[in-house]
Amino acid sequence: MPADLTDRLDAFEAFTVELNRAAGEVILPLFRGAYAVDDKGESKGAAYDPVTAADRAAEAAIRSLISSHYPEHGVIGEEYGEDRPDAEWVWVLDPIDGTRAFLAGFPVWTTLIALRHAGRPVVGSIGQPYLGEQFIGTSKGARLLARGRTQPLHVRPCVTLKNAVIATTDPYLYGDEEAQAWTRLRTAVRLARFGVDAYAYAMVAAGQLDLVVETGLKAWDIDAALPLLQGAGGSVTDWEGRPVGGHGGRVILTGDRRVSEAASDLLLNATS
Amino acid sequence: MPADLTDRLDAFEAFTVELNRAAGEVILPLFRGAYAVDDKGESKGAAYDPVTAADRAAEAAIRSLISSHYPEHGVIGEEYGEDRPDAEWVWVLDPIDGTRAFLAGFPVWTTLIALRHAGRPVVGSIGQPYLGEQFIGTSKGARLLARGRTQPLHVRPCVTLKNAVIATTDPYLYGDEEAQAWTRLRTAVRLARFGVDAYAYAMVAAGQLDLVVETGLKAWDIDAALPLLQGAGGSVTDWEGRPVGGHGGRVILTGDRRVSEAASDLLLNATS
Numbered sequence: 194m195p196a197d198l199t200d201r202l203d204a205f206e207a208f209t210v211e212l213n214r215a216a217g218e219v220i221l222p223l224f225r226g227a228y229a230v231d232d233k234g235e236s237k238g239a240a241y242d243p244v245t246a247a248d249r250a251a252e253a254a255i256r257s258l259i260s261s262h263y264p265e266h267g268v269i270g271e272e273y274g275e276d277r278p279d280a281e282w283v284w285v286l287d288p289i290d291g292t293r294a295f296l297a298g299f300p301v302w303t304t305l306i307a308l309r310h311a312g313r314p315v316v317g318s319i320g321q322p323y324l325g326e327q328f329i330g331t332s333k334g335a336r337l338l339a340r341g342r343t344q345p346l347h348v349r350p351c352v353t354l355k356n357a358v359i360a361t362t363d364p365y366l367y368g369d370e371e372a373q374a375w376t377r378l379r380t381a382v383r384l385a386r387f388g389v390d391a392y393a394y395a396m397v398a399a400g401q402l403d404l405v406v407e408t409g410l411k412a413w414d415i416d417a418a419l420p421l422l423q424g425a426g427g428s429v430t431d432w433e434g435r436p437v438g439g440h441g442g443r444v445i446l447t448g449d450r451r452v453s454e455a456a457s458d459l460l461l462n463a464t465s
Numbered sequence: 466m467p468a469d470l471t472d473r474l475d476a477f478e479a480f481t482v483e484l485n486r487a488a489g490e491v492i493l494p495l496f497r498g499a500y501a502v503d504d505k506g507e508s509k510g511a512a513y514d515p516v517t518a519a520d521r522a523a524e525a526a527i528r529s530l531i532s533s534h535y536p537e538h539g540v541i542g543e544e545y546g547e548d549r550p551d552a553e554w555v556w557v558l559d560p561i562d563g564t565r566a567f568l569a570g571f572p573v574w575t576t577l578i579a580l581r582h583a584g585r586p587v588v589g590s591i592g593q594p595y596l597g598e599q600f601i602g603t604s605k606g607a608r609l610l611a612r613g614r615t616q617p618l619h620v621r622p623c624v625t626l627k628n629a630v631i632a633t634t635d636p637y638l639y640g641d642e643e644a645q646a647w648t649r650l651r652t653a654v655r656l657a658r659f660g661v662d663a664y665a666y667a668m669v670a671a672g673q674l675d676l677v678v679e680t681g682l683k684a685w686d687i688d689a690a691l692p693l694l695q696g697a698g699g700s701v702t703d704w705e706g707r708p709v710g711g712h713g714g715r716v717i718l719t720g721d722r723r724v725s726e727a728a729s730d731l732l733l734n735a736t737s
Contacts, residue, residue, distance in 0.1 A: 225671065225673055293656055293658065294658065296630060296656065296673075297630050297632065297656070297658045297665075297668060297673055297674050298668040298671060298673025298674060299573060299658065299661055299664065299668065300572070300573075300596065301571060301572075301573065323596070324572065324595070324596065358568060358569050360569065363659075364636070365651070365657075379637070384565055384568065384569070385637075386565065386566065386569045386571065386660050387635075387659040387660045388658050388659045388660045388661070389571055389660070392571065393569075396569060396570040396571065399497065399570060401497055401568075401569060401570025402569050402570060
């Protein structure tokens with residue numbers, strides 16, 4: 194990346210802190226409070242898909258800041274769709290990832306903010322305002338901003354599946370073949386955890402978790418994780434081990450490619 | 466309860482805040498840090514059962530305060546066993562409930578402190594020091610102490626299972642018959658969450674969750690929840706709807722007996 198782009202990246206990274214703070218200020222008064230819950234899924238005859246006033250208000254707050262600071266940038270968000278998705282710089286937003294955790298009062302939902310340059314995510318942020326935490330990364334590195342302190346983030350090594358601590362959001366989201374794949378993986382590892390959505394991605398970057406497996410992701414679920422994991426020394430691939438970018442789908446996040454390759458073998462043997 | 470016992474209860478409730486703070490001071494430096502992990506289960510040929518230096522140090526800190534302030538009291542703890550379990554006042558401790566969440570870096574583990582009088586839990590505390598939260602209850606009421614603020618806790622009404630938000634710690638802990646029971650319940654409710662251990666009990670008390678179902682609990686897993694739920698207007702029973710106290714086993718926690726009775730019917734139909 195040319196030097197002038199690197200300088201701009203630093204400015205955008207600082208702007209991401211501002212965006213994350215704005216989202217938190219909107220969301221926190223509604224967390225565990227009185228809020229309107231609609232069911233996007235019910236009207237489509239689909240699975241329960243809660244979306245709250247907090248989701249919408251937070252995305253609106255982020256979009257407002259982007260359009261006032263960088264009106265030429267594009268925005269893709271879960272709640273309000275696409276504006277200028279082919280712009281040179283495009284923000285990809287999930288104002289509340291883990292709405293189900295939010296609805297149950299568990300503070301492991303997150304605000305996801307990614308910035309793409311020429312189609313590739315180059316800044317990624319996972320924020321949890323109730324915890325006062327923001328995990329942020331670029332190709333130059335990753336760090337945790339928490340309660341006035343900044344600390345560098347590094348993945349940890351993990352050589353074999355039997356020593357791996359892993360997570361997935363919801364084992365009941367898997368289709369039949371994928372469920373078999375998941376069971377093979379779950380029974381091969383040391384410990385499996387559930388229900389943490391993108392907060393688990395942050396824990397991989399922080400060297401607390403070895404592997405996260407997901408399926409059915411949208412771009413806004415995963416874009417923020419790509420620069421964060423890259424900066425922390427980890428990787429994000431699809432189940433086949435190929436790069437992920439701009440789509441989502443079936444994803445493996447890891448701090449150590451040795452363990453993700455072993456996971457990939459297990460997952461694909463069960464689904465092929 | 467006689468007036469002099471009520472006065473003592475107020476003093477013990479205040480002491481519980483001190484105990485919880487002492488535990489947090491020991492645990493927090495080890496959370497996401499370098500700590501020794503032994504495997505209690507491995508040596509017994511049993512399932513993975515991690516216990517950390519943080520568990521032991523926190524229980525030791527709590528026991529030390531109890532023995533210096535109330536040497537005549539009994540203590541039952543997960544890590545260090547029983548002292549004077551037949552005393553008039555007995556403290557029941559789980560220094561880190563949710564050790565698996567702790568190991569994965571997720572801040573939903575808790576410190577559980579209960580005080581029994583004549584065998585019955587009368588003070589219950591669920592503390593999460595990383596969040597700065599302590600949920601505490603007696604028969605007189607329940608409250609959340611969080612970041613310098615105190616707020617009363619009340620359960621919420623929930624009439625039917627199809628509107629219920631529920632949780633269980635780990636669906637893979639259920640035996641075959643119980644797994645069928647769990648599946649019947651999970652597919653009957655609005656939303657099910659996993660992996661939160663006793664933090665879910667606190668969310669029932671806070672009116673964020675409608676129901677928690679667990680199996681295989683020990684006394685120190687559940688004693689703290691009894692006064693907390695009582696004070697918040699909820700209830701804790703076994704799967705058959707009978708009072709729980711002093712043992713654990715299969716438990717239903719709820720804010721509304723109508724929904725726990727419906728859950729009980731579903732669970733027992735599948736296991737009978």
